[in-house]
Each structure stands twice: as structure tokens, then as C-alpha cells.
Amino acid sequence: MGHGMSEDREAIDRLIELMSRLPGLGPRSARRAVLHLVKKRGTLLAPLAEAMTEVGATARECLNCGNVGTGDICGICADERRATGQICVVEDVADLWAMERSGVFKGRYHVLGGTLSALDAVGPEELRIPRLMDRVRAEAVSEVILALGATIDGQTTAHYIADQLPDVSVTSLAQGVPVGGELDYLDDGTISAALRARRSL
Amino acid sequence: MGHGMSEDREAIDRLIELMSRLPGLGPRSARRAVLHLVKKRGTLLAPLAEAMTEVGATARECLNCGNVGTGDICGICADERRATGQICVVEDVADLWAMERSGVFKGRYHVLGGTLSALDAVGPEELRIPRLMDRVRAEAVSEVILALGATIDGQTTAHYIADQLPDVSVTSLAQGVPVGGELDYLDDGTISAALRARRSL
Missing domain, CATH: 3.40.1360.10 (Dna Topoisomerase Vi A Subunit; Chain: A, domain 2)
Known part of the structure; x- marks a missing residue:
């Protein structure tokens, strides 16, 4: 790779490297994602950078339950109606x-x-x-x-x-046949569990 | 979803929605990626937001060839050694x-x-x-x-x-058998093309 090329691409290469650390993205899909972002600089890259900055500044784990929220205590733990x-x-x-x-x-x-x-x-x-x-x-x-x-x-x-x-x-949680599930596609363990937990109609 | 919950998650939901627009990511993998980012706020989310902001500010298409670079003319077009x-x-x-x-x-x-x-x-x-x-x-x-x-x-x-x-x-570019490719795994079109373009050894 030429000298001018590598200097030119330093920020982009860094972005690709960081993106490839996300679960579900490898080096190849990270490259594709970054090229897509460069093409959609105004409509996607800028809002994404902004949203990441905001989440980075505000998101934290709830000290009570471990849920993600914006304060020390998450919305669910703070909601009195959920104290069931x-x-x-x-x-x-x-x-x-x-x-x-x-x-x-x-x-x-x-x-x-x-x-x-x-x-x-x-x-x-x-x-x-x-x-x-x-x-x-x-x-x-x-x-x-x-x-x-x-x-x-x-x-x-x-x-x-x-x-x-x-x-x-x-x-x-109960184990059994998923709603919409077809027996033919289920594993033996699920079928056994569903049979053992059978209910009378 | 509770009232407190949705307010709490506004920035995160927006980030998930934006991430799901990337090629190769759907709503589910975008959620996974964002949760990973929240966990790695310091080591991944912050550098990623920074790299995106930088790429957004500097990356542009080369006016000459359409390559991505940081100036009006990309590193390759600017490199005299590549005027072959x-x-x-x-x-x-x-x-x-x-x-x-x-x-x-x-x-x-x-x-x-x-x-x-x-x-x-x-x-x-x-x-x-x-x-x-x-x-x-x-x-x-x-x-x-x-x-x-x-x-x-x-x-x-x-x-x-x-x-x-x-x-x-x-x-x-020539068409033919990829290096390391096994005939058994190649489609008919590639095999036909490779046969038509055969070379004497």
C-alpha cells in the first residue's frame, strides 16, 4: 500500500478496526459498514456519532438491578407501580x-x-x-x-x-413448544420437556 | 413498556435504530451491539464516537477517481509514482x-x-x-x-x-479457478470459463 494511501486512510482504518470489535461484525463487514457510513456522512454517520456520544455520557448500569438506564436507579426500579x-x-x-x-x-x-x-x-x-x-x-x-x-x-x-x-x-419459566412452533423442527429435549409438563384441556 | 422505561431508554433506542441501518446489522444484532457498547463505554464506545466524528469531518470522495480520502484528491491520485x-x-x-x-x-x-x-x-x-x-x-x-x-x-x-x-x-481481469479453490466446490460457469481460458504449461 502506497505511502500517501495509508496516511490518507488513518482515521478510516481506525474506525474499521473499532467497528470490527462489535459482536456480529468481522473485518469484512466492518469495512462494508464504514464505507456505507462514509457514503451517508450527513444522514447516518453524523447522527450516529452524536447518539454514541450521548449514550456514552448518559448510559449507566442501575445500581439496584443492573438494567441499563440514565441514572443511578433505572426507570423500572424507580417506578413504584412495579413494586409488585x-x-x-x-x-x-x-x-x-x-x-x-x-x-x-x-x-x-x-x-x-x-x-x-x-x-x-x-x-x-x-x-x-x-x-x-x-x-x-x-x-x-x-x-x-x-x-x-x-x-x-x-x-x-x-x-x-x-x-x-x-x-x-x-x-x-415453563419449558415447552414455542407458540407457532412445529414439532418436526423441535429438538428432542424440548419435546420431552413439553410432554412431561403436559396439561389437561 | 412502562413510562419511566421509555424515557430512560430514548438515547439508547435511537442508537439501536441508527445501528440497525448499517449493512449486515438487523434490529437484533443492533441491540446486541449497543449493549456491548454500553458495557464497554470507556474502551470502545468513546473511541468509536470520536473516530466517527473525525471521519465525518474529514472523509470525502476524491474528485478525480471516487476513492475515499481526506482531501479533494486522494492519496493515490496525488502520488506521482502511480501515474503509470x-x-x-x-x-x-x-x-x-x-x-x-x-x-x-x-x-x-x-x-x-x-x-x-x-x-x-x-x-x-x-x-x-x-x-x-x-x-x-x-x-x-x-x-x-x-x-x-x-x-x-x-x-x-x-x-x-x-x-x-x-x-x-x-x-x-482473467476468469478461472481461484487460488486454493477446489473444482468440486466451483460453479459450472467458473469451470467453463477456466477451461475456455486454459493455458499451456
Whole structure:
């Protein structure tokens, strides 16, 4: 690559390198994204730079539940109407957002920040599990709903939390056939779980 | 979604919406990317916002060839050593970068900005074809190398350009088996082209 070329592209190369660190983008898709941004300098690049600056300045994790918000306490924790005595425990903020999109849960959340993992040396202290125990004591919680992934680590974490909370009702999301799901496309584990949890009509 | 929640997430939702407009990112991957950015506020989000602001302020298309650079004329067009009399014509800047990575071409480029397309009503005036004709006359060009895609539109564009330049040598990248390519994985068209262009050893 020529001398003039590399000098010319320093800022662009840096932007490509940073973009390629985003989940789901590799070097090739980062290059495509940056070229798209350069083409749409006015309509996309400028607003994006602005939005990133704003989010960088305002976004933070809620000290209570780990959700992302703009203050020390997030909108959900600050909302008195959501003090229903129910806490829904999720692995990360994306799961919280998915629950909120469904609009079916009216209580508060607790974001663990991951799952227990012997392999990756993630213990309770690395997650927000001690904070969950504090909240259960402090917030008059009647039910802890575990909405964790149906993975080995997710289920290990669920059992660990249930063991730590002998005096509270601890429940877990039902396992079964997804709405709109066809049996032919489901894995054996889901079909077994759905059969074991069958209900009378 | 609760009242407090939506207010709280205004900037984040806007960032997700903007990110989802990037090629290769949908709403779901944009959400994942933004959550990753919020987690890495200091190490990734802040530098990214800065790099975008810088690229937005400095990047522009070269008035001569359409390459992306920081001045009116890009580093390659400004580099006298690259005035070899050869112009390599590519569809877009990503193709130019791919050629530069190979390091094999020492001349200058011309970025068309797309291909002729009857379906999408893209004519020569929508591309940088008139500008290419001007350059061939002005820059003492001896060879125009067409490095366009092996698509219908790419080949239509190649033939159109060749027709407009009767007095210059117009060549095209060879078609054949990619280096490291296995015949079993190649399409029929590539195998036919490679057979027709066979060379004696």
C-alpha cells in the first residue's frame, strides 16, 4: 500500500478496526459498514456519532438491578407501580428487553450479568447474586421468577439461586413448544420437556 | 413498556435504530451491539464516537477517481509514482481496497460507484463513466483494466466502457479457478470459463 494511501486512510482504518470489535461484525463487514457510513456522512454517520456520544455520557448500569438506564436507579426500579413483590431474574439486559417487549411481566428485574460457570471461573461474586439476596430481604419480595437460559450453566445458576432462597417462592419459566412452533423442527429435549409438563384441556 | 422505561431508554433506542441501518446489522444484532457498547463505554464506545466524528469531518470522495480520502484528491491520485498510464476500473471503494491489499497493481483507479442497470435505471451519467472518459484523454492513459464483477450488470458495464474507448487498450481481469479453490466446490460457469481460458504449461 502506497505511502500517501495509508496516511490518507488513518482515521478510516481506525474506525474499521473499532467497528470490527462489535459482536456480529468481522473485518469484512466492518469495512462494508464504514464505507456505507462514509457514503451517508450527513444522514447516518453524523447522527450516529452524536447518539454514541450521548449514550456514552448518559448510559449507566442501575445500581439496584443492573438494567441499563440514565441514572443511578433505572426507570423500572424507580417506578413504584412495579413494586409488585415479584423479581424476574435474567442473565443480561437483552433478556430484560425481550421480557419487556412481551409486556406480560409487571414486576421488577434483576440482571445477573451472566451465569455461573466452572469452566470460565464465574462464581456468585462475579455475578449480581449477592445483590439479589440483599434485594429479596429489603424489597418484601414474595416470588423470584428465574428466566434463565435452558443451558447447563443457566440451570446450574437457577438451582444455586433457589438453594440460597429457602424462604421465598422461586419459580422458573415453563419449558415447552414455542407458540407457532412445529414439532418436526423441535429438538428432542424440548419435546420431552413439553410432554412431561403436559396439561389437561 | 412502562413510562419511566421509555424515557430512560430514548438515547439508547435511537442508537439501536441508527445501528440497525448499517449493512449486515438487523434490529437484533443492533441491540446486541449497543449493549456491548454500553458495557464497554470507556474502551470502545468513546473511541468509536470520536473516530466517527473525525471521519465525518474529514472523509470525502476524491474528485478525480471516487476513492475515499481526506482531501479533494486522494492519496493515490496525488502520488506521482502511480501515474503509470494504467487505470483500474472498479465498482466501488471496497473493490479498490481489495486490489490494494493484493499489492499487485501499481497504477491508479477509477471508482464507478456501481454498475449500469436497466432494471434500476442506472445509466452512464449516474456512474463516474463520463469522468473516466475525461481522465483517459487527460492523463495519457495507455491501458484501462476493468476489474468489475462477473455479473450480468458488471459485464454489461464492461462492454459499454470498452465500446466508448476505441483508441485505448481495454483489458479485463482473467476468469478461472481461484487460488486454493477446489473444482468440486466451483460453479459450472467458473469451470467453463477456466477451461475456455486454459493455458499451456
